[in-house]
Amino acid sequence: MGHVGDGNFHVIMMVDTAVAHEVSRAEKVIDGIASHALSVGGTTTAEHGVGIRKQRYMEREHGDSLQWMRAIKQVLDPKHLLNPGKLVDPPGA
Numbered sequence: 064m065g066h067v068g069d070g071n072f073h074v075i076m077m078v079d080t081a082v083a084h085e086v087s088r089a090e091k092v093i094d095g096i097a098s099h100a101l102s103v104g105g106t107t108t109a110e111h112g113v114g115i116r117k118q119r120y121m122e123r124e125h126g127d128s129l130q131w132m133r134a135i136k137q138v139l140d141p142k143h144l145l146n147p148g149k150l151v152d153p154p155g156a
Contacts, residue, residue, distance in 0.1 A: 115148065 074096060076089035097107045097120050107120040122129055139145075 118149075 074093060076093065078085040078089045080086055093116070097117070100107055101120065101124055107117050107124055125132065
C-alpha cells in the first residue's frame with residue numbers, strides 16, 4: 064500500500080519478517096523504486112524525512128553535499144538529540 068497522488072510515493076511492504084525470501088523480495092522492490100526515482104531526477108525522501116531504511120540512498124542522491132549536511136547537523140545538534148540516527152547523523156552517532 065502507499066500513496067502517490069500528491070507527488071510523494073510511500074511504500075509499505077507487508078511481509079513476514081521471519082521469512083527471509085519475503086524480506087529479500089521486498090528490499091529489491093523498494094530498491095528498484097528508489098533507483099528509478101533517482102534516475103529520473105526525483106528523490107528517495109518525502110515529507111516524513113529520511114529514516115533508517117532510506118539512508119543507504121543518501122550518498123547516491125546527494126553526493127558531495129552529504130558531507131556538508133552532516134557538518135551542519137553536527138554544528139546545530141552536537142549531541143544528536145534531534146531526530147537521532149536519521150538522515151545526516153555521522154555513522155556510529
